[in-house]
Amino acid sequence: MPSRMMCDPGHGGVGLQTLRDWIPRFNAKGSAGLVDTKAPGQLFKLDGQQRQQFLQLVGEGPAAAIHGVVRWCLINLAQRLFEEHGLSTAKQTLNREMRTLRLRKVSARPQHHVQDPEPAEVFRETSPLVWQKLPGQGRQTPR
Structure with missing residues (x-):
């Protein structure tokens, strides 16, 4: 009778049907099979x-x-x-x-209707690279 006590629906918060559902999953994948995973959802219907x-x-x-x-x-x-x-x-x-299928949505980069592309290109070429740090200027760690 001890094995019947372990399958008791009120014992440990696990019902008998839940335990029956777990057995094939445990036998197939071990303890990893008992972890709930995301349902796969409906498959695409094209062959x-x-x-x-x-x-x-x-x-x-x-x-x-x-x-x-x-x-x-x-x-x-x-x-x-x-x-x-x-x-x-x-x-x-x-x-x-x-x-x-590795297809992505492509959208154009927005551009103002009166924007002149030439000054923007000049600015890109001549602006300093502020974000690059010189060697040895990293963050110092306290000792």
């Missing part, structure tokens, strides 16, 4: 060939006359996936998948 077509579509970029846009936004790509493959996906899921 290999569809994924290659998607990468090619993103890599070539949109044609304004055909696609009606001058650059791809997530919502436009989600619409293309629905039109071509009948796949309805959220923008967040599509963004996560694009990051998995």
Whole structure:
């Protein structure tokens, strides 16, 4: 009867079903299998060939006359996936998948409409490099 006491639902705050769930995890991975991990979430629904077509579509970029846009936004790509493959996906899921494929969102650096680029370049060339320290000027540690 001592083994039955250890499986008692009120003993140690662990229920019998929880203990039964732990046993295969412990047998498979040892004590590391008992640590809760983040759920993987829903997988992307494109197969290999569809994924290659998607990468090619993103890599070539949109044609304004055909696609009606001058650059791809997530919502436009989600619409293309629905039109071509009948796949309805959220923008967040599509963004996560694009990051998995090592694709990043590129945005232009903002520039004021009246900014003259020539003085800015002269300033960059002639400004002193204040942030570089001379050797031996590091922080002194007290002894």
